[in-house]
Structures are given as structure tokens and as C-alpha cells.
Amino acid sequence: xxxxxxxxxxxxxxxxxxxxxxxxxxxxxxxxxxxxxxxxxxxxxxxxxxxxxxxxxxxxxxxxxxxxxxxxxxxxxxxxxxxxxxxxxxxxxxxxxxxxxxxxxxxxxxxxxxxxxxxxxxxxxxxxxxxxxxxxxxxxxxxxxxxxxxxxxxxxxxxxxxxxxxxxxxxxxxxxxxxxxxxxxxxxxxxxxxxxxxxxxxxxxxxxxxxxxxxxxxxxxxxxxxxxxxxxxxxxxxxxxxxxxxxxxxxxxxxxxxxxxxxxxxxxxxxxxxxxxxxxxxxxxxxxxxxxxxxxxxxxxxxxxxxxxxxxxxxxxxxxxxxxxxxxxxxxxxxxxxxxxxxxxxxxxxxxxxxxxxx
Amino acid sequence: xxxxxxxxxxxxxxxxxxxxxxxxxxxxxxxxxxxxxxxxxxxxxxxxxxxxxxxxxxxxxxxxxxxxxxxxxxxxxxxxxxxxxxxxxxxxxxxxxxxxxxxxxxxxxxxxxxxxxxxxxxxxxxxxxxxxxxxxxxxxxxxxxxxxxxxxxxxxxxxxxxxxxxxxxxxxxxxxxxxxxxxxxxxxxxxxxxxxxxxxxxxxxxxxxxxxxxxxxxxxxxxxxxxxxxxxxxxxxxxxxxxxxx
Numbered sequence: 001x002x003x004x005x006x007x008x009x010x011x012x013x014x015x016x017x018x019x020x021x022x023x024x025x026x027x028x029x030x031x032x033x034x035x036x037x038x039x040x041x042x043x044x045x046x047x048x049x050x051x052x053x054x055x056x057x058x059x060x061x062x063x064x065x066x067x068x069x070x071x072x073x074x075x076x077x078x079x080x081x082x083x084x085x086x087x088x089x090x091x092x093x094x095x096x097x098x099x100x101x102x103x104x105x106x107x108x109x110x111x112x113x114x115x116x117x118x119x120x121x122x123x124x125x126x127x128x129x130x131x132x133x134x135x136x137x138x139x140x141x142x143x144x145x146x147x148x149x150x151x152x153x154x155x156x157x158x159x160x161x162x163x164x165x166x167x168x169x170x171x172x173x174x175x176x177x178x179x180x181x182x183x184x185x186x187x188x189x190x191x192x193x194x195x196x197x198x199x200x201x202x203x204x205x206x207x208x209x210x211x212x213x214x215x216x217x218x219x220x221x222x223x224x225x226x227x228x229x230x231x232x233x234x235x236x237x238x239x240x241x242x243x244x245x246x247x248x249x250x251x252x253x254x255x256x257x258x259x260x261x262x263x264x265x266x267x268x269x270x271x272x273x274x275x276x277x278x279x280x281x282x283x284x285x286x287x288x289x290x291x292x293x294x295x296x297x298x299x300x301x302x303x304x305x306x307x308x309x310x311x312x313x314x315x316x317x318x319x320x321x322x323x324x325x326x327x328x329x330x331x332x333x334x335x336x337x338x339x340x341x342x343x344x345x346x347x348x349x350x351x352x353x354x355x356x357x358x359x
Numbered sequence: 360x361x362x363x364x365x366x367x368x369x370x371x372x373x374x375x376x377x378x379x380x381x382x383x384x385x386x387x388x389x390x391x392x393x394x395x396x397x398x399x400x401x402x403x404x405x406x407x408x409x410x411x412x413x414x415x416x417x418x419x420x421x422x423x424x425x426x427x428x429x430x431x432x433x434x435x436x437x438x439x440x441x442x443x444x445x446x447x448x449x450x451x452x453x454x455x456x457x458x459x460x461x462x463x464x465x466x467x468x469x470x471x472x473x474x475x476x477x478x479x480x481x482x483x484x485x486x487x488x489x490x491x492x493x494x495x496x497x498x499x500x501x502x503x504x505x506x507x508x509x510x511x512x513x514x515x516x517x518x519x520x521x522x523x524x525x526x527x528x529x530x531x532x533x534x535x536x537x538x539x540x541x542x543x544x545x546x547x548x549x550x551x552x553x554x555x556x557x558x559x560x561x562x563x564x565x566x567x568x569x570x571x572x573x574x575x576x577x578x579x580x581x582x583x584x585x586x587x588x589x590x591x592x593x594x595x596x597x598x599x600x601x602x603x604x605x
Contacts, residue, residue: 035396038371263526266546308499309475312437312456327436328455329396329415336395341434343455343474345525346499 011193011205012036012158012179013313014325015294016334017301020356022320023051026167028334029175034159035333036179036326039205043187044180045161046153048144048194048201048296049172051358057148059086059109060126064142065189066104071139078137082129083110091152092166099156099164103141103189107150123198123243130197131224141190146199148358149298153178153192161192173358176296178203185229194296195227195235198243201296204231205326206311209289217284234293237285249302250349255282257307257347294324301352309346316341322352362386367393371417375399382406394433401429401446418455421448424465437474440467443489449575453495462489462508469493470576472516475525476500481535483507492572499525502591503549506534511568513583514541528552529591533598537591538565540583548591551598555590562588 014032018024029047053061060083066072079085091105112122120128130142144151149172152165158179178193184207185191194201208214208230215225215233221244223236234256241252255278259267264275279286290310295302303324305313314328316338323331328341344350362381366374374397378389387408391400394414401410403423412431421429422441434452438460445464453471459478464487472495479500481489489508494515501524502510514523523541530549537552538561548554557565565588566580573580 038398262546309456314436314455327396327418328434329417329436332395332415343453343498346475 010039010181010183012039012326012330013177013203013205013292013294014330015174015176015203015296015301015303015323017174017322017352017354018320019322019352019354020320021051021173021354021358022356023171023173023359024175025169025171026162026175029177030159030162030167032323032325032330032334033162033177033179034157035330037157037159039181039326040157040179041181042157043155043182044153044178044192045156045158046151046178046180046192046194046203047158047162047165047167048149048151048174048176048196048203049167049170050149050174050199050296050298051172052150052170053109053148054358056086056109059111060145060147061150062108062110062142063091063144063150063152064104064106064108064140066106066141067139069104071137072104072106075133075137075140078133078140079108079110082116083108084113085109086111092169093164094166097163098160099154102154102164126198127239128222131222134226135224142196143190144194144196144201146196146201146298149196149199149201149296151194151196151201153194154189155187155192173354174296174301174352176201176203176294176301178205183207190227191229193231195229195232197235197239199296199298200235200238200243202231202235202238202293204234204291204293206291206293206306207289208233208287208291210287213284214287220284231293234287234295237287238295238297241282241285249351251278253302253304253349254278255285256287257304257349258282258286259347260307292326299354303344303350305344305346305348307347312343313350314341314343315350320356322350324350360386361388361390363390363392365392366397366414367395369397371397371399375402378410379404382408396436401427421446424448434471435469440465440489440491443467445487451576454493456498459489459491459508462491463487464489467491468572468575469495471495473497473501473512476503478502478505478508478510478535478537480504480506481508481510483535490568492568494572494576494578496521497524500527500530501525502529502532502535502537502552503527504531504533505529505537505593506532508535509538509564509568510535511538511565511572512540513569513572514539515578517541522547529593531598532591532593533596534593536561538588539591540586540588542589551593551595552591553594555592557588557590561590 292311292313398417419438425444435454437455456474475498529552
């Protein structure tokens with residue numbers, strides 16, 4: 001599963017969310033990302049889906065990748081010691097199609113024993129275990145670890161990966177997707193997008209040139225960056241800033257896509273003070289380089305560009321649906337008749353918020 | 360004869376090959392229905408032809424195009440008119456980023472807003488003068504490294520939260536001319552450009568192109584021309600001439 005060759009060879013992203021919480025199956029998001037086939041090169045594709053496990057919505061759904069069954073056996077021992085396994089099962093895949101040599105794909109629905117939570121909050125506990133598994137359990141890799149959500153990813157074109165995982169059979173209120181064209185890091189199953197931690201998921205088009213700085217910053221807070229892909233830092237930064245430090249999402253965004261000092265100089269005094277503080281405190285969280293990302297979490301979806309818009313992003317709305325993609329045509333492919341369509345400004349987040357109950 | 364192609368679900372290679380083959384056989388008019396995301400439409404075609412597009416064309420439309428007229432009844436995406444040499448493009452909507460990259464001739468008429476880095480490194484040579492007229496507002500880096508050509512931005516829909524153009528306006532510009540219908544702040548300007556007033560010759564040029572734009576999109580010329588324009592030009596034709604000369 002882990003490949004060490006560098007394949008020097010852009011990307012496609014697409015996301016859709018029903019803000020009222022209605023769920024749709026995965027066929028639309030596959031259609032959308034498939035339209036941008038030529039933005040990928042077959043070395044990675046993946047999806048994040050929210051609302052897919054309503055009957056186990058309170059349990060942590062771990063989507064796992066194993067090099068082989070021996071690695072799974074190892075992990076089974078580990079997981080029993082650290083979690084209550086409510087259920088585990090193979091992640092259903094289709095034997096037809098273009099996907100070859102997948103790892104062992106298994107999902108675990110987990111609870112944490114109260115006794116283990118004496119000194120630590122349960123989400124913090126889960127994060128620590130995810131880091132531990134990815135670093136220390138040989139041949140095992142956590143692809144997603146949130147509740148009522150999951151990541152489905154691998155090496156291949158995204159539409160092939162979508163059919164491989166039978167995403168037509170799942171229903172979600174948020175779907176994000178990624179077609180990969182790896183430029184700096186290897187194309188391997190774990191390295192495909194989305195990257196997830198708890199209910200955070202990230203799909204990303206571009207490259208995080210500040211990776212080294214962000215990595216060292218995150219390591220100070222106990223995150224372990226093992227996936228050899230720059231995008232990983234974005235997921236962990238949102239976890240650190242929003243979950244652990246309770247920063248409102250709009251300020252977290254300003255830490256990552258910070259305004260330039262020139263622009264801060266022209267802001268009115270209160271905003272100027274705030275933005276100066278954000279840049280001073282969160283210098284290590286600043287993302288530099290070209291990127292457009294879509295962040296998914298259980299309460300919403302967010303799109304964000306780098307500060308000088310070196311990667312594309314178009315957004316659209318139709319009734320309760322919010323769409324964002326690398327190209328407008330990828331949205332039109334699944335919703336030709338949009339109420340509004342726009343391209344967000346550089347560094348300005350587009351936010352979708354769940355305002356209904358998930359059905 | 361008009362050749363109509365239903366492009367629903369068609370891959371771009373197949374579509375563009377059909378158009379190219381038909382042009383070689385003497386076809387001059389095309390109507391493309393159900394276009395969605397097909398790239399490189401009209402690329403490097405060297406002929407007089409008219410291509411009408413219904414739906415959203417993919418990236419790099421009219422790249423290296425040399426002659427045809429393309430009219431799009433939808434929004435456009437990124438990279439339109441990349442290194443285009445001659446011909447005309449009319450877009451009844453808005454467009455994405457990096458429009459007219461290295462464009463060296465021909466005309467691009469856009470009804471709405473344009474994205475980031477529009478007109479980057481446009482150039483001109485003698486009578487080959489590329490022109491981009493857009494009705495809406497522009498993102499950052501409008502006219503970046505512009506070396507020639509004419510860009511006109513009408514700023515319809517501009518307001519307090521939506522300036523006519525973004526920052527880094529004309530950064531690195533060393534040729535050509537930009538006309539904006541509205542004002543920009545000093546800080547928005549790249550170091551290499553200066554704001555000037557239009558002289559009579561400029562006004563005539565702008566009126567000609569605005570009239571043409573109005574004919575396409577149904578606006579009133581006098582109304583558009585009733586608001587003042589500013590002109591942006593490079594302060595030096597060789598801003599980096601001494602960069603490595605020490």
C-alpha cells in the first residue's frame with residue numbers, strides 16, 4: 001500500500017451540500033468529479049460523505065486500510081484494547097471496473113469506554129489514537145474517524161473509485177470529492193484525498209508550500225504527520241484551531257489564508273488589531289502556496305482559496321443546495337439550472353451551514 | 360450550411376476533431392448545443408468560421424485561435440483566448456481567471472465580470488493589437504505584466520463592496536493601455552503604472568469599442584459613456600531594464 005516512488009506529473013475538487021439536511025446518494029458527486037477527468041491522472045481519487053451511517057450516528061466510524069490481513073489482525077488486537085467495538089465489517093466494494101490491488105478495506109464502529117475518559121475528552125482521545133495507529137501500528141492506516149461520515153479513497157480516477165466503493169448505495173447531506181494529479185508526493189492509497197480526522201475532511205487542489213513550517217507547528221501540539229502529503233496539515237490545523245482552541249471558523253480561516261500586512265494596515269482599528277493578533281499568534285498556521293480546498297465537517301462545508309487565487313473555485317446555489325468545484329461545468333453537470341453562480345474572492349471563505357435536522 | 364452538433368456527454372477530443380475536419384472540408388458555421396466543460400474549443404483553428412456555443416465551454420477555449428468568431432451564450436471558464444492570434448470571442452456571461460494570457464491579436468467581448476490575472480502578458484506588434492472589453496468588474500492582477508494591447512473595463516455592478524478592479528492592478532505592466540470606467544485607489548496600482556486622463560484619441564478608441572460591446576449586449580452607448588473613464592499606462596517601457604545591469 002505504501003509506495004515510495006515520486007511521480008512527478010493539478011487536481012479537481014467538487015463538493016455539494018444540502019443545508020436543510022436532506023440526503024442524496026453518491027451518484028451526483030461522481031458525475032460532477034468525472035466531468036473534470038482530465039484534471040486528474042489516475043493516481044488518486046476520493047470522496048467524503050456525511051450522514052451515511054444514521055443508525056450508528058453516535059459511534060466513531062473508523063474507515064481503515066490494511067496492507068494485508070496480518071496487519072488487520074494486529075490492529076484488531078490493538079482496537080480491542082482501546083475501544084469498544086460495536087461492529088466491524090468489510091467496506092463493500094465492486095470487483096468490476098478499473099481499480100487494481102486495493103488494500104484490505106474494513107470499517108469499525110467504535111465507542112470509547114468511560115473509564116478511559118477520566119483525564120481526556122473523547123474526541124481528544126480519538127485523535128491521539130488515530131495518530132498512534134498511523135505511526136505505530138504497522139500496515140494499518142486510518143482513512144477517516146468521524147461520526148456518521150466516512151472517506152472513500154484510493155489510487156485510480158475518482159469516478160472509478162466512486163463506483164468501486166458503490167457510493168450510489170450511500171446517502172449523505174454533504175459530499176466532497178477529489179481527483180488527484182500528484183506533483184510532489186507519491187500516489188498511494190492512503191495519500192489520496194480526502195484527509196480526515198474526527199469529522200473533519202479536506203480535499204485540496206494545489207500545494208502547501210509552507211508544509212514544513214505548518215508541520216513543525218502542529219508537531220508542537222502532538223500531531224504526527226505521517227502521510228507524506230501536504231494536505232494533511234490542513235485537516236489538523238482546523239482540528240487544532242476550531243476544535244481544540246475554539247476559534248470561530250471565520251477567524252480560523254483568517255489564520256490560514258491571512259490578509260496581507262498591506263491590507264491589514266488599511267483596516268479599521270478593531271479589525272486591524274484582531275487581524276494583527278491572528279497573524280502574530282498563528283504565524284505557524286499560515287498556509288502559503290497555491291490552493292483551493294473544500295473542508296467538510298458534520299455541521300457544514302467550506303470552500304477556501306489561497307490569498308492570491310492561484311487555483312480555481314466556482315460556487316453555485318440552487319434552493320437548499322450549495323455547490324463548489326474547480327470548474328463551473330462540474331456544477332452544471334449535476335445542476336444545470338442554478339439560482340446563483342459566483343467565483344469567491346481570494347482568501348474569502350464560502351460557508352455552507354447545516355440549518356435543518358439530518359433526515 | 361450550418362453544422363449543428365449535440366455535444367451532450369461528448370469528449371472534447373471527439374468534438375474538436377469533428378469541428379476541425381468539417382472546417383477542412385469547407386464548413387464555416389457551427390452551432391454547438393449542450394456543451395458542458397469540453398476543453399480547447401476553437402483551439403489553433405486557422406480559418407474564418409463562426410462557432411455558436413450553448414452551454415458552459417471548458418478551459419482554454421480559443422487557445423492559439425487564429426481567425427474564427429466564437430459566441431458563447433453562458434459563462435466561460437478559465438484560460439480563454441490564451442495566446443490567441445486573431446478572431447473574435449463574445450461571451451454573454453462572466454468568465455474565470457487568466458483570460459487573454461499572452462494574447463497577441465483579436466477581440467474578446469465579455470458581458471459580465473472577469474476573474475483574476477486577466478490580460479496577463481498581452482502583447483502587440485504593429486497592427487496586431489489584442490482587445491478585451493468586459494462589462495463587469497475584475498479580480499486582482501488585472502493587466503499583470505501587460506506588454507501591449509487594449510483592455511477596457513466598464514464596472515457595471517461595481518459598488519462599495521465590489522470595486523471595479525482588485526489589487527496589483529497593472530503590476531509589471533510595460534506596454535499597452537487599460538481604460539477603467541470608474542476610480543481606483545492609489546494602493547491598488549502596481550508600481551509600474553500611472554493614472555492618466557483620456558485624450559481625444561483615447562476617447563474615440565474607447566467609444567468605438569464600447570459601441571461594439573453595446574451592440575452585442577444591448578446597452579445604451581451614451582449611458583455607458585456618460586461616466587468618466589481613467590487611463591492606465593506603464594510609466595516605463597522597460598521597468599526591469601536595469602535589474603541585472605550592475
